[in-house]
Amino acid sequence: MESFLSHMPDNLRLSSLTLPGRNSCFVASALAFYGWPISQCQSQNTPLSVQLNSGIRVLDVRLAVVDSKLIAYHGSYPQKTPYQHVLSDIHSFLTSPLSCRETIVISIKQEDYQKTPVKVFSSLVHDEIFNGPGGSDMWFFENRIPSLGEVRGKVVLLSRFGGDGNEWENGLEGLGIHPTAWPDSEKFGFSWQCKDTLVRTHDWYAIPSFLAIPEKVERATRILVEAEPPNNPPFPVLSISYTSAASFPLAMPPTVAKGFGWPQVGFGVEGVNSRVARWLLDAFSRDDTDGQLGKASSGEAEKFSKTLSTLEPKIRGWVFMDFYQEPVESGIIHLLVECNYRGRR
Numbered sequence: 001m002e003s004f005l006s007h008m009p010d011n012l013r014l015s016s017l018t019l020p021g022r023n024s025c026f027v028a029s030a031l032a033f034y035g036w037p038i039s040q041c042q043s044q045n046t047p048l049s050v051q052l053n054s055g056i057r058v059l060d061v062r063l064a065v066v067d068s069k070l071i072a073y074h075g076s077y078p079q080k081t082p083y084q085h086v087l088s089d090i091h092s093f094l095t096s097p098l099s100c101r102e103t104i105v106i107s108i109k110q111e112d113y114q115k116t117p118v119k120v121f122s123s124l125v126h127d128e129i130f131n132g133p134g135g136s137d138m139w140f141f142e143n144r145i146p147s148l149g150e151v152r153g154k155v156v157l158l159s160r161f162g163g164d165g166n167e168w169e170n171g172l173e174g175l176g177i178h179p180t181a182w183p184d185s186e187k188f189g190f191s192w193q194c195k196d197t198l199v200r201t202h203d204w205y206a207i208p209s210f211l212a213i214p215e216k217v218e219r220a221t222r223i224l225v226e227a228e229p230p231n232n233p234p235f236p237v238l239s240i241s242y243t244s245a246a247s248f249p250l251a252m253p254p255t256v257a258k259g260f261g262w263p264q265v266g267f268g269v270e271g272v273n274s275r276v277a278r279w280l281l282d283a284f285s286r287d288d289t290d291g292q293l294g295k296a297s298s299g300e301a302e303k304f305s306k307t308l309s310t311l312e313p314k315i316r317g318w319v320f321m322d323f324y325q326e327p328v329e330s331g332i333i334h335l336l337v338e339c340n341y342r343g344r345r
Helices: 050-055 081-096 116-132 210-222 255-257 272-285 289-294 298-311 333-342
Strands: 018-022 058-064 069-074 076-082 104-109 157-159 192-195 197-202 238-241 259-262 268-271 315-320
Touching: 050 081, 058 081, 058 116, 058 315, 069 081, 069 116, 076 081, 076 298, 081 116, 104 116, 104 272, 104 289, 116 289, 197 210, 210 255, 210 259, 210 268, 210 272, 255 259, 255 272, 272 333
Parallel strands: 018 058, 018 315, 058 104, 104 157, 197 238, 238 315
Antiparallel strands: 058 069, 069 076, 192 197, 259 268
8 A cells, every 4th residue: 555656657647546635624634633523633543654654645734833833733723743744754755665656645725824924824835845855856846737657756736825926936836736716615516727637626524513424425425436428528637525524513523534323233323434435335346347357258358348447437536534544444545546446448
């Protein structure tokens, strides 16, 4: 899992990959460990190094300025993790012989915009990146969706900050993938354009209560299924989906992600993670490749494989999650990685 992208062809665009991610509800997919229960969205047993080696490739990092330094924050709750520590862990991962051909996408958002001027925050992000481990050479700053070969061993910036971008060498074009709009908790999702790529986004986090978990899952997964060929747009599509949600008091992050009680026997509520895992397994069950190919001649197998590649659901996108290792038996990260091998010839 620490090197699954190394097996993928260089010419694949990042938009055509399924990349598991850590949402921090949103604080640093890196480390959203504090502020229980409303702000804690990850376990202290899964620090960033463990996350990356487990297959996490997209990180949601929320930052605030404390004593002129960037610290992971969520709302009013400090996560106690200096941004430089995050950069150091990422640099170690991307320079390891086992994972030097991987890539990581980092979404950065300002969490203290009411206190710190946008320009000050943007300038600090710039300086800490350029002066941090690996420096600017470790980053991809262009405002487009790159191919995997272009960004092996690099971090792709997704900037949800920046103002006019004057603090960066190429302005808004040097701020990485830069959304043109990001409505707050839009239930029905929204889309924006990144050069030639349509980015479909689901970020409905303010669900009214745990009773909305089924609808949350339906909307979060629907966006990950590629349109069938007749309706496919004539340009690339990137799907970004957040399976997390948080609202007080009836939809705390642990409740939404993990559920509670004993839903298997009808006492309790099944969480988002196990529901998404079951949805993935249901999608995979439509593919009987192994059984049918094993009984076919070489000519029949090739014909069947080509037919299957147009019929089976193609699940693609970047998926941000809370408590990604729970429940353990769901194996959701492994299932998301498996999506990269489905629907391809």
